[in-house]
Amino acid sequence: MSMIAAFYSNKSILITGATGFLGKVLMEKLFRTSPHLKVIYILVRPKSGQTLQERVFQILNSKLFERVKEVCPNVHEKIRPISADLNQRDFAISKEDMQELLSCTNIVFHCAATVRFDAHLREAVQLNVTATQQLLLMASEMPKLEAFIHISTAFSNCNLSHIDEVIYPCPVEPRKIIDSMEWLDDSIIEEITPKLIGDRPNTYTYTKALGEVVVQQESGNLNVAIVRPSIVGATWQEPFPGWVDNLNGPSGLIIATGKGFLRSIKATPMAVADLIPVDTVVNLTIAVGWYTAVHRPKSTLIYHSTSGNLNPCNWYEMGLQVLATVEKIPFESAFRRPNADFTTNNFTTQYWNTVSHWAPAIIYDFYLRLTGRKPRMLKLMNRLLKTISMLEYFINHSWEWSTNNTEMLLSELSPEDQRVFNFDVRQLNWLEYIENYVLGVKKYLLKEDLAGIPKAKQHLKRLRNIHYLFNTALFLIIWRLLIARSQMARNIWFFIVSFCYKFISYFRASSTLKRRRGCLQHG
Numbered sequence: 001m002s003m004i005a006a007f008y009s010n011k012s013i014l015i016t017g018a019t020g021f022l023g024k025v026l027m028e029k030l031f032r033t034s035p036h037l038k039v040i041y042i043l044v045r046p047k048s049g050q051t052l053q054e055r056v057f058q059i060l061n062s063k064l065f066e067r068v069k070e071v072c073p074n075v076h077e078k079i080r081p082i083s084a085d086l087n088q089r090d091f092a093i094s095k096e097d098m099q100e101l102l103s104c105t106n107i108v109f110h111c112a113a114t115v116r117f118d119a120h121l122r123e124a125v126q127l128n129v130t131a132t133q134q135l136l137l138m139a140s141e142m143p144k145l146e147a148f149i150h151i152s153t154a155f156s157n158c159n160l161s162h163i164d165e166v167i168y169p170c171p172v173e174p175r176k177i178i179d180s181m182e183w184l185d186d187s188i189i190e191e192i193t194p195k196l197i198g199d200r201p202n203t204y205t206y207t208k209a210l211g212e213v214v215v216q217q218e219s220g221n222l223n224v225a226i227v228r229p230s231i232v233g234a235t236w237q238e239p240f241p242g243w244v245d246n247l248n249g250p251s252g253l254i255i256a257t258g259k260g261f262l263r264s265i266k267a268t269p270m271a272v273a274d275l276i277p278v279d280t281v282v283n284l285t286i287a288v289g290w291y292t293a294v295h296r297p298k299s300t301l302i303y304h305s306t307s308g309n310l311n312p313c314n315w316y317e318m319g320l321q322v323l324a325t326v327e328k329i330p331f332e333s334a335f336r337r338p339n340a341d342f343t344t345n346n347f348t349t350q351y352w353n354t355v356s357h358w359a360p361a362i363i364y365d366f367y368l369r370l371t372g373r374k375p376r377m378l379k380l381m382n383r384l385l386k387t388i389s390m391l392e393y394f395i396n397h398s399w400e401w402s403t404n405n406t407e408m409l410l411s412e413l414s415p416e417d418q419r420v421f422n423f424d425v426r427q428l429n430w431l432e433y434i435e436n437y438v439l440g441v442k443k444y445l446l447k448e449d450l451a452g453i454p455k456a457k458q459h460l461k462r463l464r465n466i467h468y469l470f471n472t473a474l475f476l477i478i479w480r481l482l483i484a485r486s487q488m489a490r491n492i493w494f495f496i497v498s499f500c501y502k503f504i505s506y507f508r509a510s511s512t513l514k515r516r517r518g519c520l521q522h523g
């Protein structure tokens with residue numbers, strides 16, 4: 001029997017961010033491995049016109065939860081959605097709900113965050129710092145609390161190249177930042193943002209670093225641990241390979257590549273692509289919850305959930321495998337044939353952006369206009385390039401994360417726990433993982449049926465023919481223009497034509513000669 005699974009039986013667990021990518025997989029695994037847990041409280045806000053109940057219903061009825069319903073048929077009764085907005089004071093939780101949370105919770109998993117790279121500093125501080133501070137305050141009033149697990153990111157200190165499992169100080173105290181957000185107006189905040197974030201690329205990584213300092217400073221006597229995942233990707237094994245439900249990290253770029261929008265991207269091909277499957281992060285997180293509650297380490301332990309130092313894969317290998325997979329299993333209605341490459345300097349990046357991104361978009365929009373439709377490709381391309389510009393930092397740098405605590409934890413697990421809560425990335429086969437990831441993007445994000453593959457292949461063939469036709473026409477037009485304007489081009493043209501003519505005449509004459517000789521010999 002798994003010790004970890006047994007530990008969570010009968011526990012009341014509070015999860016923030018349970019409707020997010022990581023939160024859903026965390027909830028699924030907890031229910032599947034510990035079906036006798038008492039309750040999972042989730043802090044949810046109404047969104048996109050859906051009530052809390054509708055959101056929970058949608059999650060429970062998704063493919064991700066199919067296996068859970070087999071092992072835990074009363075899962076609906078064990079999820080307790082609590083209306084909450086982490087941007088509000090006391091999270092806008094009702095008194096009764098707050099009372100229940102405070103008196104019953106045993107374990108807290110704090111996953112909620114804004115992961116947008118372009119978030120306004122005020123918004124990012126509110127969710128990634130102030131809400132963390134408030135949640136810790138709440139946790140300190142929970143008499144039954146055994147562990148508080150905070151999900152951060154391995155990139156919170158991406159301004160360093162070697163990152164240890166420690167909390168690094170921030171030049172400006174988080175409390176001062178929180179206070180200043182209350183009285184500074186938006187324009188001033190925008191002005192000081194570059195100075196505050198310093199050599200970090202965005203407000204996300206900066207506020208996640210502040211969030212960690214808050215955890216360290218405000219945890220008091222709580223048993224606290226921090227998990228720092230790198231770039232979280234689709235599931236590796238559980239509940240099934242390739243599950244993914246948002247565009248973050250590489251998922252959006254896999255779509256853009258497979259649909260033929262993305263043809264080049266500035267990257268350091270040999271830099272480590274530090275991807276980590278979401279189920280690996282979740283297994284580690286659950287194990288950390290158990291270890292923190294049972295072993296009560298004296299200090300706050302940080303756990304890196306990264307792959308680079310134990311089982312590295314670089315962007316080049318990843319890109320090749322993405323391309324190989326979309327060739328084998330193409331996406332439907334591609335804009336162009338998938339054929340992307342890495343560029344390594346600004347000049348070639350600009351060149352390929354012009355030739356491979358903007359030019360086809362402009363031509364396609366022209367075609368849409370001609371056929372009476374609304375042009376949209378240039379807009380879409382510009383948004384894609386904006387997104388890429390925000391991700392570029394992460395594919396052009398390399399980091400080294402030490403994983404001593406994570407390895408220590410792995411060695412503390414029983415063989416059964418190592419199997420059920422496997423977070424040993426050394427066992428990951430990258431080629432297989434990426435293939436399943438691309439397939440998962442097709443099935444679960446694009447909602448494309450595998451039965452449509454022959455049609456998608458047919459469409460790619462058509463695109464290839466259009467491509468050849470277009471290139472030939474372009475060549476002929478340019479050549480015709482050159483011939484009309486330049487004597488040299490005319491001379492070259494006549495030289496080539498007369499050379500071809502002579503070659504064909506010689507070939508004809510020699511084959512006629514051979515035929516005649518053959519006739520003479522037989523006759």
Ligand SMILES: CCCCCCCCCCCCCCCCCCCCCCCCCC(=O)SCCNC(=O)CCNC(=O)[C@H](O)C(C)(C)COP(=O)(O)OP(=O)(O)OC[C@H]1O[C@@H](n2cnc3c(N)ncnc32)[C@H](O)[C@@H]1OP(=O)(O)O
Pocket residue numbers: 115116117118153154155230231232247248249250251252253254256257265316318319320322323340341342380383384386387390391394395
């Ligand atoms: C020789 C052979 C070689 C072969 C070579 C082959 C080469 C080719 C192979 C290629 C594959 C392999 C390489 C993979 C590289 C992966 C790099 C990953 C780095 C990730 C690092 C993460 C590190 C930190 C991890 C963490 O710790 S945190 C988690 C990470 N956090 C995020 O990833 C949030 C990012 N996103 C945003 O920050 C917002 O999205 C925002 C962008 C501001 C837009 O924002 P906005 O424009 O306001 O609006 P949206 O609604 O958001 O989106 C607006 C529009 O963009 C679309 N779109 C949103 N996203 C993405 C996305 N990703 N990718 C693409 N599109 C996206 C959305 O579909 C919408 O399209 P539309 O509907 O307009 O058509």
Ligand SMILES: NC(=O)C1=CN([C@@H]2O[C@H](COP(=O)(O)OP(=O)(O)OC[C@H]3O[C@@H](n4cnc5c(N)ncnc54)[C@H](OP(=O)(O)O)[C@@H]3O)[C@@H](O)[C@H]2O)C=CC1
Pocket residue numbers: 016017018019020021022023043044045047084085086087110111112113114115127151152153154208228229230231232233246248249
């Ligand atoms: N994805 C990645 O690549 C990585 C993620 N991480 C960390 O993992 C954690 C989870 O990330 P991930 O699941 O990918 O992110 P998602 O964006 O998928 O999920 C974010 C979650 O936070 C919730 N949330 C946001 N704002 C509020 C609010 N005001 N009130 C209540 N809930 C709110 C969202 O709720 P709603 O559904 O209502 O929007 C959602 O459930 C984050 O802490 C992130 O920093 C770390 C490294 C990499």
